[in-house]
Structures are given as C-alpha cells and as structure tokens.
Amino acid sequence: MATLRFNSLTGTLEKNPTSSFSSNPRLSWAYFQCNNKGERRASGMTVKAMGAAKYKGTQMREKKLTEMIEKKVTEAKQVCEGDETSDECKVAWDEVEEVSQAKADLRLRLEIEKKDPLESFCQENPETEECKIYED
C-alpha cells in the first residue's frame, strides 16, 4: 500500500513506494484522488513517482546525455573506419565511455537515492528554468 505525503513547501505530492520501481527512469504519471469518507475530491494534482526525475533540469540532462551517446557512437564509428589504432579513434570511444558513464550515474542516483540530483540546488533557486517541475 502506498502512502501519500503532501509537501506544502514545494507544492508537490510525493509518493513513497513500498515496492521498487522499474529501471526506466521515465516518468509515470498517476492521478490520485483523496477519499475522505466516501467523498471524491477532485485532484487536478499530478503525482510523480519517486525514483524518476522531478525537475526540468534533470529531465533535460537525461535527454541530452541520451542524445550525446547516440551521436558520439556514430562519430566514433566514422572516425575509426580509417584507422582503429589512431589517437582520434581512441579519443572518440573515450568520449562515448564518458557520456555513457554520466548517464548511468544519473540513472543510478535517481533509482537508488530516489531523489532528484537538483533537489538541493532547486531549494535555493526555485525560480530558474532548470527548477521548473517537469510536466509532460
């Protein structure tokens, strides 16, 4: 059974899961209706599952890293066509490794820590573009 906790400071609803989430950090949206003695209260509030990104900045980073991985793999294949042992080839694959690891780190952080990496930054800077709550 999941419990809902209303965070009045940020105005978001956070759901505390008792089961672990899938490894896909993409958002899953759900609408929850608070039932009080059989009455239906309209929620218009959306609930973001913990373990997925909350802020726009994190969503942007995830997207950027995904695109970079694709792009850099293609680049590396091109560069290495000529000479696989060349410096350029080494560097190209090293870049692929770097962004792959960065993406994996972000994913791990979201899954294991179940907290958006921008959390503390956004507490201090809620008005920035990066700190808008992500909306699909």
Next chain:
Amino acid sequence: MAVCSAYTTQSLNSTCSISTPAKTHLGFHQKQVVFYRRSSKRGGSGSSSGPCVITCSAGDSQTVVIGLAADSGCGKSTFMRRLTSVFGGAAEPPKGGNPDSNTLISDMTTVICLDDYHSLDRTGRKEKGVTALDPRANDFDLMYEQVKAIKSGVAVDKPIYNHVTGLLDPPELIKPPKILVIEGLHPMFDERVRDLLDFSIYLDISNEVKFAWKIQRDMAERGHSLESIKASIEARKPDFDAYIDPQKKYADAVIEVLPTQLIPGDNEGKVLRVRLIMKEGVKHFSPVYLFDEGSTISWIPCGRKLTCSYPGIKFHYGPDTYFGNEVSILEMDGQFDRLDELIYVESHLSNISTKFYGEVTQQMLKHADFPGSNNGTGLFQTIVGLKIRDLYEQITSSKTAAPLEATKA
C-alpha cells in the same frame, strides 16, 4: 593541543586560500598568519625571499586521506556510498552549489573526484588526441598542491569538471574534512600524491566482468549495441594498461573482481569471484583473515549448519606475493541468498574491525539495493570501509597523544 608549522609559499596562486584569521571559512580549528618579508630581489629561485606562512592547527584536525582507483565514474559509485555509510550519514553533493559537482560530502567524509583535475576539457582532449586516461590530460601539480593543502587543514578552491558539458566549471570551495577520499583514475599515479595517502585501494575489474557490466549498463541505451560497447572497451584498453593498471602495485588493498569458477563457462558476470588482496606491514592496517593468520585455508560454509542454493559460496584465504609485496588474500566466490548465510560467514572472519557482532551484516542489509550486495564486492567493500574507520581512529588517537611542537619560521 596545537601544532604550528611554518611553510614558505613560493607558489602562491589563486588556488591557495590564505586569509587573515578573521575569516572563518578556512575550517574548524585553523588559524593562519601570513608574514610578508620585503625583499629587493624579484623572482629567481629564492624560496627564502617569498612570503612565509605559519599555520597552526589543532592536533586532531589533521585530515586522513584515502585514495581509491576505479574506472567507474566518480563519487557516485557504490563503494563510496558504502564507505561513507560506515561512518554514518549520507553523502550528498554540496548544497546549493553547482548541480553538476562531482563532490560528495557527509559529516565525516568528503569525496573528491579526480576528474576535477583534468587540465584539458573534452574539446581540448580531442584537439590534442589524448584520452582522459592519459596523464597529459591531468594537472598533477594542482592535484598534489590541493590534496596537500586540505590534508594540512587549509580549504581550497577546487575546479569542477562537468561530465555533462565536458567543460571545466568555476571552482567550488572544499573545506578540510576529517576524512578525504580522492577517487578516480589516477590517485596513485603521481608519487607526491601517493605519499600523501594514508591508505589506498585499487578496484581491479577483470576484462570479462568489465564487458558484462558495461553490457548491463549500456544495452538499454538507444545508441549502443554489443559492437559499440566492445569497441569502446578495446579502444581504451591500451591507455588503461599503460597508465591506470600499473597503479595497483602501490595499493594497500586491491579488490579484484573475476568471473566465478563455480559455474563452468559463465559469462553473465552475475556470480562473481572477488579477491581482497591486502598488503602486509601497512601502518594501522591489519589484514582480515580466516581461521588463522598466515595459514592457507579453503572453506565452503554451506553444509549441515547452512543450506545454500546454487551455486553456493566458497572461501579461500592465504599468504601470497603481489608485485613483489607480501600480501594476504581473502577470496569469496559465489552469492549470498539469505541473511543467515551472511551472519554465519561474518562470524568466522577475523580482524574485520567491527564495533559489534553483526555490524558487517547490518551494513550490507542497509544497502541491500546496491549492486554487489549479495556477493564479495559488497562484502569486501564494506569490510574495507570498516578497516578505514579503524585506521582513522588509530591515526587520530595517536595524533592527540603527540606532544606540542613548535617550529620556527
């Protein structure tokens, strides 16, 4: 109890934070006074004509420095999390600072990512044709100066390498913690940095396991395929073998991760054989052992008292030599399935530096969702964390016992 030492600072640059005693951002117990001596000589080699700094720090504020060599990203790795958890508290990025900072801070520990000492950003490396593994892409002078400064109780402005943009971001202030962990590709590469380390660890992942892990990591990514993952590992291998791998002979502890020998032909990388190679004769570090120190033993805990599911668990312990050093090796092959297996194993290990019976098990359970929690990687990382805590306590208790010293400027 205070110890005052005098330094001449011929290399006063922007990374050195010397301030008047009125400023308190330097850290806990620091007081510094800078004396400038006027000299008609300009430049030259004269360290005697430079400003003289007298640093006074309280005896127990000396920072203990741990080095961790790993090729698996920085500061966010499981090992770091387990380590900081042993000391209590969760490690978090600096509050309110650069959101792409690689640094982790908890009550007792600060973890610094050595990628922050890249002298070349992504574009620069591309231009020069060097990978991040290459020493030419890293500023070892700065690394040495800043680690030395933090160790002696001086806060530093450390650069930030942004792994998303590939750029070097404006620096962040690092205040001296009780324990500083420097994690990255080259913690033991430079001899001067090596000498600053109170303890060093090398995480040695075998090629087969590395390949299996990277497949798990990357296969879900749109851009990747088996070929691209393989090509990436192959392309980095020459630099890795030339610059990173040789550091393992300097490490006080090596955690070697190999494919299991319990399942013939297994290449999934899920069941692992992990070896904890511990150097003998390291100050404040007594190797973990099974049954009796210095003897050789093979142990299968599963049997009448303990039933394990396939493929079971196998331990080995014994003395050996490693790159010319005397070592003791504790090895675990297989997986834990249940809590009681873990407790049973823990109760038969010696010198694990726990503060109470079951502490290793408790730590492992606390992070049951971390990768490696059911095998030797989690077990040995946790044990190394406890050994580091023990090392820290030994060092700090020996420092407070030291007599008062004063050195003249």
